Amino acid sequence: MSSGEHFNVILVGAGISGLGIAHHIQEQCPAKGFVILEEKDTFGGTWDTFKYPGIRSDSDLYTFGYRFKPWTGAPVADGEYILSYLGDVIDEDKLDDKIRYNHKITGANWCSQAKRWTIDIFHKDTGENSQLTCDFFIWSGGYYDHNQGYTPNWAGLSDFKGDVIHPQFWSEDTDLSGKQVIVIGSGATAATVIPNIADDCEHVTMLQRSPTYFWTGENKNELADRLRLLEVPDNCVHEIVRRDLLQTQKEIQHASAQYPEYMKQEFLKGVREHVGDEITKQHFTPSYKPWQQRVAYVPDCDLFNAINDGKVSVVTNHIERFTENGIQLQSGEILEADVVITATGFNAIPIGGIPYTVDGKTLNPADAFTYRGIMISGFPNFAMMFGYLRTSWTMRVDLVADYICRLLNHMDQQQHKVVTPTLRPQDADMNRNSWIDEDEFNPGYFQRSGHLSPSSGDYEPWRFSPDYYEEKDQMPLFDLNEDALQYQ
Template identity: 55%
Template sequence: MNVQGNIATNPSAAQQAEHFDVIVVGAGISGIGAAYHLTTQSPDKRFAILEMKDGFGGTWHTHRYPGIRSDSDLHTFGYRFKPWTSAPIATAAEILSYMGEVIAENGIDQHIRYGHKILSANWSNDDKLWTLTVTRLETGETLPFTTRFLWMCQGYYNHAKGYTPDWPGLDRFKGTVVHPQTWPDDLDLSGKRVTVIGSGATAATVVPAIADKCAGVTMLQRSPTFFITGRNANALAETLRELDIDETWIHEIVRRKILFDQEAFTKRTISEPDVVRDELLKGVRAYLGKDYDIATHFTPRYRPWRQRIAFIPDGDLFQSVRAGKATVVTDEIDHFDETGIVLKSGNRVDSDVVVTATGFDLNVLGDIAFSIDDKPLNFADTVTYRGMMFTGVPNMVWIFGYFRASWTLRVDIVADFVCRLLRHMDERGVATVTPALRPEDGDMPLLPWIDEQDFNPGYIMRGLHLLPKRGDKPEWQHDQNYWNDRDVFPAIDLDDPVFHYA
């Protein structure tokens, strides 16, 4: 489904900007969701999706490491408008197939321009337009686009390059170093000693996926992570299917039940963290047995609510460890040498291949050079409106999903808001909308995007200085509560003094 659109390729035609009512940036899970809602709720709007890659999918297109799968259930990670009918934890291929069906069923392919990288975006207050400078990667030509409204759906991390710490001696290592985000198609692990550095969902996915393909695999972690284990199935969905209930009903019922249970669990992690910790560790112990050193290797230092808890379907990571196919080492890296890793304890891990499952580089709004009237725009100088708009920035909405729940839940909510806002602007006969602090917000303290005592994964903490500020009032924060957003967003007063129309 490689749709390049109808932009002329001769230089003279390329210089004339193609105009759209809305431009969606990114054809990942957010961008395709945004396109569906524009198609169904705002059919009068002419829109395009600009996607840098040569295909749709975002994360599921970028990541091709062994075992790549969701760490959220697809009943909530899937869209609310399209039932998910397979196992809750899905492979990348299954997710791409699902997204492809959404594209095909709703004619979204005609709107996608693949291989289009946005270099800069300038808002003109005189013209009431965003002008985008775009490189078409296939030809190298530069194309101008204009749009009334910019909808940022590009995700939150750099797709071209993952985060790898600057370990001493890494350049001396004679083996192969690979980041999961740029996994080579031709990497042969047979007979190799593999070390996977990291303890999160990616490491927990890669280790069991390669355990049977290499001489041995070690998961080297600085500190452990919390995991939830369970069967990769949903008992309620299975029961409803046995009763021959329509899949649309099953999707909604199961979705609500999962969200209800997740909210209750999140509250428990805060109200009784020690009890929840013991329950999570009990799940690990059920696979590894009472003699395994769970205190060292699977008991995290942080409270359960402070980081995302990944789901390990059927405990496959722990099964690999128990079977002796995988080893866990908890230590810190002192340095690399020619044949492996020397640890601060004095021990070493000899390696032929090192996989750096060490996370993302936070990417704020696509690393695009933004400006307003040709003056550079620094988003860290703005304040977020409900985690999706920015003070002083006209006609722009950003989708940034939930930390503890499925990303896509917020896609549907924000999309409803955007389509309602576009209709409201048409009804008022206005061209622009810009969020601004109200007089009563003048003395409001401005705080970092997220409270690190509430949520503190490394990729957020490393890039916190790049993100917009938040206030101490609900409307000036990115709420992590889906149930609250589900009620609040439809009730947002579009004539609130927050919104400045022109």
């Protein structure tokens, strides 16, 4: 194993988190040398991994885009446009020579004597192993497994004679012409795939265990269009529309928390206008409160149009087992299919699922507490990027990057080499709570992986706030000298 260079900062992943934090480090900490380690052979992260038909954002790009990079296209964008946007960031920031592709991280080991991390790397292009060292390690590689999607262990799955496709591993040569297709799932992925394959298939059945909240509208922003007509500069359009959308989202989210039944009826009214009362009641009325899971957006009503055209039918039931020619439901009904698409989600793996050690002793994230959703108790010189789940993920990328840069500059000014979030005596009996309370947000991937994640405590600073509107004012004021941060 060869030993490589040393960097001030190592970032993980050339996706939306890694590239965003890299921009801010380059701008706010210009003396810091850094590198981005990317497992894939190209940039983009999620937007390169997923290639299923119609892949698009489920957030508007005015808030999903960075604050420093104006968005000029349609609010909901296809994956190729998001990749192009990220490519522009790389070009404009001259980040290409900072990215090392085909670098799979296999371990991270902290040495207290040397005050540095040693990062173990497997080179996917050469099959060799190497190491890099850094003063500060930032996990910005997302929170799910890019190598394996989530597929439930259904009875009889191996009996099915047709093709089973997970959207995470969609092949570009997939041909669905004239085939009976079942799409299992009810969220944003299913709602995207279905209208984009419906014209090719004989018929598509959307099979869901339980419904999801949807909202719909034209894929345009009237305020942005008006401002552009007035020849307002792109950066001003981006900021004004971003603020307007965030205020609207804030009002909707807070109303959903305070008046859940009212907001439920508002969401259902929007669906009912397109597919009628019977279908809405039977297939699009969730059992949970609005915003306990992400609300999926249907741009230009494409899913509902496909249902109304008879190209798509919806079935809400539980799977009993697979058969040779389809799926038997618990109701006894049998759905025949040539192809089954499992839009059943992904597997979450906190901070990459790699082994971490301090002086040879294993660090288990599940034994630790989150520090403000940015660092982890007992992990020296370490930060992680976890975004918002109701507001666009990227809104937190900018905030967390600002905090990390402020921390790095503070350490330099005070001549500190190490910072470690550390539980205080008064924290000894603190309860171990879920990363996010299930009453707050409860999608399946959180419930399946909760035991692997750091805990949230009962109070600050040992908790993650999922509320952008709270954090945007608080995070810039977080005290870098508070007693939960131990410096050396």
